[in-house]
Amino acid sequence: MITKINLNNVASYKSPTALETDKKVNLIYGLNGTGKSTLSNFLNKQTEEKFKNCSVDGLDENKEILVYNQSFIQENFFEPENLKGIFTLSKENKEAETKISNAKKEIEKLEIEKETKDKEFVIEQSSINQKTENAKNTVWKIKTDYSGGDRVLEFCLEGYKGSKDNLFSYIIGLPKPDQKPTKSIDDLKKDLQSISGNNAEKYPYLPKISFPAQIVENEPIFTKQIVGNENSSVSQLIKELGNSDWIKTGLQYLPTEPIKENEICPFCQEKTISNTLLESIKNYFDASYEADISFLKAFLAEYSLIIESIPSKAIFETNPKFETNKKDFEIKRLK
Known part of the structure; x- marks a missing residue:
């Protein structure tokens, strides 16, 4: 107690x-x-x-x-909002009844939202249907504009001229170009008329422009610095002069056989060329140097032949379609 x-x-x-x-x-x-x-x-x-x-x-x-107080009543009694004064006893029952009541409220709320969304969906679907129908009518105008009579582009619509839906599905299924077309409908008509029907014209064959010289341009030797034998006694002097080609050219004016006394230098016109100096200069331009120079000459010859193989611009200018495609030709030729 x-x-x-x-x-x-x-x-x-x-x-x-x-x-x-x-x-x-x-x-x-x-x-x-x-x-x-x-x-x-x-x-x-x-x-x-x-x-x-x-x-x-x-x-x-x-x-x-x-x-038994107000707290006990709130925890253990459930009073429905629509049945005032009628209670359900026990804490567990109250919790269950409260959850059911809240769930019913949520269901009512969701049903109202669903009804609103359904109405919005009907309105939106009606708008989409109207826009789709307008688009079909616009696309169908292609058929009425470019088929029948002497319309030269009619062949593009074969298989799609009998159904508005089929033509619409075909058009929207085409891949979209990344860039705006450069030719108009009239340009396409002229091109087609020039190769078909009574107005067809035969143009001379235009040679293909190709330039495979990239193979030569990418040769590793063009990234290499070509120098002579650095162990030669004259290598430092030639480096300071900065013109090994000039020295090498002068070799053709020097004796090829051993000399008894100093010879006249082709560069300074004084008797300064001795056997020792002559051998030193020849040793600078060793086998490795000569091999690199030979490679360069071979690549030069190959590159020259590729340049000469490019068709002359005059060949293209004689073609009747040259003026129409002159801009594209110039871009291609410059590349």
């Missing part, structure tokens, strides 16, 4: 307050705001943080305190 209830620092009990009794049945009454609800809430939920300074004396640990 509870003999004493201690309340402190909670709600209206700002200072320690005790309620003592030796009776099994006790009646507590008072004005609003005097702490009756706080007392019952404490007995109902003693473990809550706000009641940490409160306690109960005389209570058997095996006994359960049952409190």
